[in-house]
Amino acid sequence: MSQIQEQRHVYYDHDLDIEAYNLSGIVQKFPNHFHEYYVIGFVEGGSRHLWCKGEEYDLSVGDLILFNPRDNHYCAPINGEILDYRAVNINPEIMVKMAGEITGKEFTPYFIHNVIYQSDITRSLNDLYNAILNHAPKLEKEEAFFFLLDQVFQEHVMPFDEISVSEPDQQIKLLCTYMEEHYSKNIQLDDLVAMTNFSKSYLLRSFTRQIGVSPYRYLQTIRIDRAKKLLEQGILPIDAAVMTGFADQSHFTNFFKEFIGLTPKQYQRIFINPKGKKNE
Structure with a gap:
């Protein structure tokens, strides 16, 4: 069987000021690291083993992944399965701005779960990803972004200052x-x-x-x-x-x-x- 070529696609959307990111093929193992931005991603195809903040997850098609800034994580393939992973990367200032517009309150959002298995939110995320990929009109992209974050905020977000997060000494x-x-x-x-x-x-x-x-x-x-x-x-x-x-x-x-x-x-x-x- 021929090896499926790894591909990485990154799209920067100037209207929304966010990145859309896609990994496909048998993707490398990524090291333990963190980002300074929020990540909302999902598995479109294949599977992946994820370690995040001391917890382990086996990811498969339809699973939603949420990373706060500085959530350390790393991942590896499972049995060489072909992976199709899609995500949007959102800078903290954009996330805070959107939180204010959607909820009417200014706060720093905090994802309370890193993985949600078989989440319906992946449909909204895919809509946003495709709108960015296809260079859709600005209004279409703005609506897709709003509807995605509205769902995420309702179901999986709390204000950071209300979360009991252990602080380093x-x-x-x-x-x-x-x-x-x-x-x-x-x-x-x-x-x-x-x-x-x-x-x-x-x-x-x-x-x-x-x-x-x-x-x-x-x-x-x-x-x-x-x-x-x-x-x-x-x-x-x-x-x-x-x-x-x-x-x-x-x-x-x-x-x-x-x-x-x-x-x-x-x-x-x-x-x-x-x-x-x-x-x-």
Whole structure:
């Protein structure tokens, strides 16, 4: 049997200011990571094993996936099945704005579940995905986006400040803030240890337990997020690599593709292409 080619399609919609994302074929295992944006996705075909915030899920056709910003997760194929996964990525400021317009209240939404099996909401999500894909009129896309979020807010969202979310301790928060502010530097474990009263082994264990990813994985995720913003602004990949602390462009490209599924150049073309599309 011939191998089905992996494909990744990303579409940036300038009217809604969101990304539509598709993975198809036998897709690579993605590492433990998080995003700075919300993700609403669903399985259109095949299956996938997902780990998210210490829980495990077997996903199949019709399952809805919801990620808050910073929800750490990773996934892998199940028995080599062909995967078709579709999602929209929504920046926090857009989500807060839509929450106000839909509910009449200003709040930061928080998804209370990461996986909803066999959800009817996947139909609304597919409508939005197809509207973006087909460059539908702005009104059609706006309606599809509104109806999707209206359903999600009614069934699976609470205001963030009403959710009991365990917070990392102050020393771990300090380390996170330091890496977020100094991501372009050559940060070493000794630098982090010097900021706490932890031993190296305790720091690594405690950070990973409280944040969900290791310090190095946290730093690389922050770097990739900052690099994406630079690429969107037209900064050359080689310059974005230097500005975000990667040793060289090759190192940058490998990490970027591991996290995003596209090379930096492929990702940047999404924002250069007038139709907002990049295929691999």
